Amino acid sequence: AQTVTQSQPEMSVQEAETVTLSCTYDTSENNYYLFWYKQPPSRQMILVIRQEAYKQQNATENRFSVNFQKAAKSFSLKISDSQLGDTAMYFCAFMKQGAQKLVFGQGTRLTINP
Amino acid sequence: DTAVSQTPKYLVTQMGNDKSIKCEQNLGHDTMYWYKQDSKKFLKIMFSYNNKELIINETVPNRFSPKSPDKAHLNLHINSLELGDSAVYFCASSLRGQQETQYFGPGTRLLVL
Numbered sequence: 001a002q003t004v005t006q007s008q009p010e011m012s013v014q015e016a017e018t019v020t021l022s023c024t025y026d027t028s029e030n031n032y033y034l035f036w037y038k039q040p041p042s043r044q045m046i047l048v049i050r051q052e053a054y055k056q057q058n059a060t061e062n063r064f065s066v067n068f069q070k071a072a073k074s075f076s077l078k079i080s081d082s083q084l085g086d087t088a089m090y091f092c093a094f095m096k097q098g099a100q101k102l103v104f105g106q107g108t109r110l111t112i113n114p
Numbered sequence: 115d116t117a118v119s120q121t122p123k124y125l126v127t128q129m130g131n132d133k134s135i136k137c138e139q140n141l142g143h144d145t146m147y148w149y150k151q152d153s154k155k156f157l158k159i160m161f162s163y164n165n166k167e168l169i170i171n172e173t174v175p176n177r178f179s180p181k182s183p184d185k186a187h188l189n190l191h192i193n194s195l196e197l198g199d200s201a202v203y204f205c206a207s208s209l210r211g212q213q214e215t216q217y218f219g220p221g222t223r224l225l226v227l
Contacts, residue, residue, distance in 0.1 A: 033214045039155075045204060045218035089155060100145065100213045101159040101170055 002027045004094050006105035013082055014113050020067075021077045021108050023092030031097035034068065034075045039107075040088040048090070051075065053097075079110075087112045117141050118219035120205050126225045127195060135190045135222045137205030143217075144210045145169075146188035148180060151202040151221070160203075163188055164210055195226045 003026045013019045025034070036048040051059045051068050058066050063080045079086055092105040118139045127133055139146065147170075148160040162170040166182040177193045188207075192199060205219040 035214075043202065043221045043223075045206075045221075047215075050214070091157065095214050097214075100147070100162045100164075100208075101172070102149075102157075102216065103159075104157040107155045107157075 002029070002032075002094050002096065002103045004092050004103055004105035006090075006092050006108050008108045009106070010109045010111070012111040012113060015082060015084060017082055018078060018080050019082055019110065021079075021090050021092075021110065023075045023077070023105055025073050025075065025092070025094050025105075027073070027094065027096070029096050033095045033097065034066075035093040035095070035102070036064070036066070036075075036077045037091045037093060037104075038086075038088045039091065040085075045091075049077065082112045084112050084114060086110065118205055118207055118217050120203075120219040120222050122222060123220065124223050124225075126227065128227055129195055129197060131195050132191070132193045133195060133224070134192070135203055135205075135224070137188045137190070137219055139186055139205075139207040139217070139219075141207060141217060142209075143207040144185050145208045145213060146182065146185075147206040147208075147216065148188065148190050149204040149206060149218075151204060153201065157204070161188075161190075192224075197226050200224055200226045 032053045034051045038046045049061045067076045089107045093102045147162045151157045161180045163182045179191045182188045202221045206216040208216045
């Protein structure tokens with residue numbers, strides 16, 4: 001069974017700083033997807049960024065980028081120029097290719113301070 | 115033009131009652147899911163349906179019964195509610211063949227007293 005581990009329960013940075021959230025996963029699969037979801041206080045689950053395991057290039061979405069290390073089974077999220085609106089729970093998630101279920105990590109509560 | 119909607123958003127009820135949560139998507143998707151987020155914020159899949167057919171049932175107690183009347187709806191009925199059922203329940207949907215792109219509803223917070 002796949003597992004996803006986020007070792008940082010909470011993080012806090014100043015506005016405009018760069019922050020990196022860690023995620024490691026365990027799988028014997030070769031083809032899979034990795035995701036970062038954001039859950040603000042509104043509770044809505046918002047997809048931030050997605051990475052296909054077969055792609056060597058790291059995914060980027062505006063201020064959000066990932067560092068995908070397949071051999072190390074590591075998938076960290078970097079938020080540049082952090083904004084107050086980035087304050088949220090962030091979940092790392094895994095999905096085996098062809099499967100239907102997302103497997104989530106425990107989440108990291110990120111606070112951006114003014 | 116809400117993509118995935120859930121009703122109600124909040125549900126407070128007594129132990130032993132039976133309750134339902136409704137989910138509807140207007141994205142034309144044919145796969146729908148229920149996830150549960152517990153008090154520690156841990157999210158885990160409960161069920162998935164493809165075109166009204168149950169695909170995933172993740173060892174959920176049989177007090178939980180999903181029902182899909184059509185591709186656009188997936189309701190969750192819970193019998194004999196227990197304190198441990200208190201959680202946020204999320205509905206999600208995707209296109210078959212693009213399951214990796216799941217769109218989540220706003221969640222239903224259930225509190226069992």
